[in-house]
Amino acid sequence: MASSLAFTPLPTRGGWRRALAGACAALLLSGSLPPPARAQNNLPALGDSVSEDFGVGTERRLGDQIMREIRRDPDYADDPLLQDYLESLWQPLVAAARSRGEIDGDTTGRFAWEVFLVRDRSVNAFALPGGFVGVHLGLIAMTASSDELASVLAHELSHVTQRHIARSITNSRRQSLLSAAAMILGVIAAGRSGSADAANAVIAGGQAAAIQGQLNFSRDMEREADRIGFGLLTGAGFSPAGMAAMFEKLDQASRLNDSGSYPYLRSHPLTTERIGEARSRLGAAPKAAPAGRLEHTLAQARARVLMDTRVAALRRWQSLDEGGVLRAPVPGQEAEALAASASSALASTLLKDWDRADASLARATGLLRAALRRPGPVPAADLRAERALAQLQAQSQLERGNVAAAAAALAAAPAPAGGAPERAVMLLQARISSAQVAAGADGSALRRQAEALQTWVANHPTDAVVWTALGQVWARLEQPLRAVRAEAEGRYAMGDLTGAVDRLRAGQRLARGGGPQLDFIEASVIDARLREIEAERRREFAEREGRGG
Structure with a gap:
């Protein structure tokens, strides 16, 4: 159910990609969704049948379920430096969506609005249910500027704000009714005429109509994401030329493996069409200051490695670097x-x-x-x-x-503008301070790093990397209960509920042992978190049993 910018579908390599499809199917088959509303031919209006068929809460739960699988996959790439760069483009786009009213009261606090990296060479990005957007490293590696990359993020963010995944699921269920009706008509035709060929013709025609209807629906959503994404791009201060430049790159890349035939069989409009539409919007778009290329160049270099x-x-x-360390670069x-x-x-x-x-x-x-x-x-x-x-x-x-x-x-x-905390720098400083304490330095600097990391996870509770780093810092500061609890939260953020329960139980054993380092408040937090996560495990087990394993 992911929505993707690139021409090709999401690669099937990797367990989480299979889990993505399975999770969507499981939710649809589990009965968690209400029965479909009456059929209609046009795109459903936001807040009408979409809310009835696939509510905001249901969409977020599905997104969390998919992300739990993704975070455990080796292709999930949490590189702090690249992630910081991606966030520097993503957050202005989210802010622009809020100011333009694209993020409404229903989704502003209930969707994740999270962007993440995927270790994949292909040029792709995709939206998932519940406000998650994935970006392949190959996309960062081939873009020439932050404006081009931001245009892709704006496009995928628009899929989320317009709830295209929920609308796709609603439409797919209606199209499945059309296919079922065609099959029934085929059986009736066969009974009347005695001809299996006639029945097959009716069935095939109905299936083709359903498939074409879904493709048309998807192409309409891609055009909508282009249009709204363009507004987000310019509203966030990026160059409006970034989207047209990105489409031109996609067009050039697709010529290597795509003849351009049969555009009506695509879920996306022809790239040449999208280029023309993006260029036609440039005249009315506000001018943007040049973004500079150096920061993006370093991100591009890191992504491709x-x-x-x-x-x-x-x-x-x-x-x-062979033979080029001392040679001056060619001008330009x-x-x-x-x-x-x-x-x-x-x-x-x-x-x-x-x-x-x-x-x-x-x-x-x-x-x-x-x-x-x-x-x-x-x-x-x-x-x-x-x-x-x-x-x-x-x-x-x-x-x-x-x-x-x-x-x-x-x-x-140089210090960051505004003094905003940078995740990559915090993690590096924590490693440096920890190594200094191991070499005999006092722990004052490391305690400051622990406080900074603790503040970060309070605002980003699903950040498994920072939770793990925090556990290592607390262990270095000889705070075993806090270390075990941070390790457990890291496991939980990765979707490993069993591992989280094991670490929390280890924390309980530590607390029962007493000692001068016993932190009664932390012990109480561990008890409460253990009850919560065990209850969540029981619910998941019951849901799996209800779906037949």
Whole structure:
């Protein structure tokens, strides 16, 4: 039931993709949905039959069920640095949707409004029920600017705000009634004429009508997502040319494996048609300041390395520094040179080839500083690129155990605008402070990091990576109950209810042992969370049993 921007359907590789289809089917077959409303030919109005057939609460529960499977899959890519960059594009779009009224009172607090990464080379993005949007690393790797990537996010966000998945499910159920009616007519025709061919012709015609109706419905929703997404893109301050440029890229890519024939069999309108519509909207769109390319260039470089971390693939990216460390880039190709250096630095870090990592990092730093010294105002995104490169340097130093150099790299980076917390920086600082405590430093800095991480998970309770990091920090600070509880919450956020229960029971055993480190408040929280999660496990088991296993 996912809605996807790319021409091709979601790949079938990976357990969560199979689980996605299974979860949707299970919910439809379980009787959780009310019976369908009377059939109608037009798109249902929001709030009418959609709410009756597939309510906001039902859609969010389905989305949570799917995301539980996704977060446990190896293809779920939670890279903090890339995630921060993606959030920097996503949050302005969500804010624009709220200000334009696209996010209404029913969904504003009940949908997740969450964007996540998928380790997949294909150029794709997709929306899921309940306000979740997935982005393939391959999409980030092929986009040339933040505006292009933001246009895809705006398109997928519009699928969510317009509740296209709920409308698709409603329409699919009506189309299934049409198919069933065709089969009944076929049986009647066969009984009257005695001809099996006549019956088959009626059945095939009915099925074709149902399929075509679903395709037409899907194409209408894609056009609607393009139109509303364009408004979100410009409302969030991105360049309106980003959407047309993205469609042109898709059109060029599709020519390699798509003849362009039979457009009426697509669920998406022809890309040439979408390009024309996007360009026709440019004249009335507000102008946007140039976004800058440097931050996106570093994200692009990181995404293409993390798409495939096998040794052979990393060697290919590492080879980009061969013979080019000291050579000046060709004028006009500075961004490409920066991407090559950053890709090589990350690949060398993952391969633990420290000399080559340092050489590539030095070249990337020189290229970035030269770009920032160019005449004219520097876009804010380009200034953020300096922080992204500092985080790559800190990561490389931490991987080799050089804690002091990692701390120096982060300290030298410019402070973020507005002082907003950055998840990637928090996680790096927690690792640095933890290593410093292990080496004999006092725990004051690490306690500050624990407080920052605790505040973060209070606002982002499904962030398994931060919960896990928090557990490690509490363990280093000799707070075993808090450490066990954070580990349990991390397991729960990953959808591992059994693992969460096991850790919470371990916490109960620790609490029963007493001792000077016993935290009675934390012990009470562990007892309460154990009861909640065990009750949730029982409900899930009962639902599976009710569906016949």
